[in-house]
Amino acid sequence: MGMTLTEKILARHAGRKSVAPGENIWVNVDVLMTHDVCGPGTIGVFQEEFGAKAKVFDPEKIVIIPDHYIFTADPKAHRNIQILRQFVKDQGIRYYYDPDFVAGDGMPAPYADPKKTPYKGVCHVALPEEGHTRPGEVLLGTDSHTCTHGAVGAFATGIGNTDAGFVMGTGKLWLKVPPTMRFVFEGEVPPYLMGKDMILHVIGDISTAGATYRAMEFAGQAVEALNMDERMTICNMAIEAGGKNGIIAPDARTIEFVKSRTDKPFEPVTGDRNATYLETRTYDASKLEPTVAQPHSPDRRALARELTDVKLDRSYIGSCTGGKITDFVAAAYVLKGRTVAIETFIVPATTEVDAALDTLKVDGESLRSIFQAAGCTIGPASCAACLGGPHDTFGRANAPLKVIATTNRNFPGRMGSKDAGVFLASPLTAAASAVAGHVADPRDYFDRKTPIGTGD
Numbered sequence: 001m002g003m004t005l006t007e008k009i010l011a012r013h014a015g016r017k018s019v020a021p022g023e024n025i026w027v028n029v030d031v032l033m034t035h036d037v038c039g040p041g042t043i044g045v046f047q048e049e050f051g052a053k054a055k056v057f058d059p060e061k062i063v064i065i066p067d068h069y070i071f072t073a074d075p076k077a078h079r080n081i082q083i084l085r086q087f088v089k090d091q092g093i094r095y096y097y098d099p100d101f102v103a104g105d106g107m108p109a110p111y112a113d114p115k116k117t118p119y120k121g122v123c124h125v126a127l128p129e130e131g132h133t134r135p136g137e138v139l140l141g142t143d144s145h146t147c148t149h150g151a152v153g154a155f156a157t158g159i160g161n162t163d164a165g166f167v168m169g170t171g172k173l174w175l176k177v178p179p180t181m182r183f184v185f186e187g188e189v190p191p192y193l194m195g196k197d198m199i200l201h202v203i204g205d206i207s208t209a210g211a212t213y214r215a216m217e218f219a220g221q222a223v224e225a226l227n228m229d230e231r232m233t234i235c236n237m238a239i240e241a242g243g244k245n246g247i248i249a250p251d252a253r254t255i256e257f258v259k260s261r262t263d264k265p266f267e268p269v270t271g272d273r274n275a276t277y278l279e280t281r282t283y284d285a286s287k288l289e290p291t292v293a294q295p296h297s298p299d300r301r302a303l304a305r306e307l308t309d310v311k312l313d314r315s316y317i318g319s320c321t322g323g324k325i326t327d328f329v330a331a332a333y334v335l336k337g338r339t340v341a342i343e344t345f346i347v348p349a350t351t352e353v354d355a356a357l358d359t360l361k362v363d364g365e366s367l368r369s370i371f372q373a374a375g376c377t378i379g380p381a382s383c384a385a386c387l388g389g390p391h392d393t394f395g396r397a398n399a400p401l402k403v404i405a406t407t408n409r410n411f412p413g414r415m416g417s418k419d420a421g422v423f424l425a426s427p428l429t430a431a432a433s434a435v436a437g438h439v440a441d442p443r444d445y446f447d448r449k450t451p452i453g454t455g456d
């Protein structure tokens with residue numbers, strides 16, 4: 001019997017010819033990622049279970065990347081980074097992206113020159129940029145949105161600190177093989193539609209529990225047309241439907257992207273033609289419209305045009321879901337020559353994206369200049385207010401605000417105050433809403449004839 005893409009990767013990493021959904025298997029791990037929030041806890045589990053002087057299974061296969069609570073005066077956040085720093089030194093871990101400006105007491109200054117610091121920013125965007133995300137591999141991370149990395153055709157999923165401590169010591173994990181749900185997007189991608197609209201449509205369709213412990217495989221002409229940023233946005237939110245992992249079969253675009261980022265060899269995997277899927281859902285991308293998830297759940301789906309009477313206090317364009325280069329190009333097309341009506345925060349996911357704000361242009365004007373002229377406030381690369389964070393976090397909703405955000409989760413308190421209401425949307429919709437001061441349909445603010453997310 002044939003296997004799905006997810007099953008084939010897991011079988012290969014279990015040293016078996018085949019696996020079937022529901023089987024429990026030992027899986028060899030290619031990359032273990034942790035960050036400043038979960039890293040100290042993972043290290044604690046590892047040292048408790050394997051010994052204070054134990055060595056990690058492979059210092060080349062562990063990536064430690066502080067990204068969450070960076071630009072804050074919070075001493076506990078600084079302490080977390082100091083723990084990571086010491087561990088990396090003791091263990092000889094090669095891939096560590098230190099925010100070296102966080103030193104001593106007080107508030108760190110934003111990086112002056114990204115080239116002079118190893119700091120990168122949000123893990124799920126920085127790992128692909130740095131070549132750690134490769135087709136056919138198993139990548140585990142202590143972050144629920146680790147499913148993002150399935151966009152290159154890897155098996156990638158979030159794990160807790162206890163599992164991660166075990167992986168740190170052994171390089172293996174005991175996993176149950178998930179059954180696969182297939183989501184096929186047929187038709188042409190309309191100019192106003194983004195990966196965010198597509199995944200919000202799916203989650204609205206199946207609910208936040210609709211793919212619990214299942215692989216979510218995305219396929220079809222419209223998915224194949226998307227660039228890597230957009231594919232990452234779709235896979236990133238698999239967890240918001242309860243998915244174990246999100247995955248897209250690697251194609252020529254994937255291979256070109258990964259090879260441009262690393263010299264490490266990798267073996268892409270594709271699913272068998274006769275694979276068995278638990279369920280297949282088919283959508284016509286050409287008929288989808290700009291989509292929003294209302295507070296307080298990613299499955300509270302509505303169309304942007306149905307919510308124009310919702311007045312907003314803030315627009316937030318950032319995070320691993322909505323702070324990539326494609327996201328800011330999209331926002332710039334809407335914001336060019338316009339002024340925002342509400343406070344609008346721009347947070348690049350990584351230092352590479354931040355640098356691109358100066359080099360990429362829309363109609364001859366840099367993205368940074370467009371955002372500044374529109375009245376936006378641009379912050380340093382990090383998770384910033386996507387997860388709320390300490391009280392002094394950039395863009396944090398410290399009051400019961402109504403926020404439209406390109407982030408991925410809108411449970412109460414997610415961006416700060418538990419009384420704030422967060423509307424999840426694409427960067428096109430978030431930018432159009434920033435100009436309007438209420439939820440807005442980007443089609444009224446945008447006249448491009450080709451979709452932004454299909455170019456490289």
Ligand code: SF4
Nearest residue numbers: 145319320383386387
């Ligand atoms: S940007 Fe948000 S969703 Fe992404 S890793 Fe950071 S806190 Fe998590």
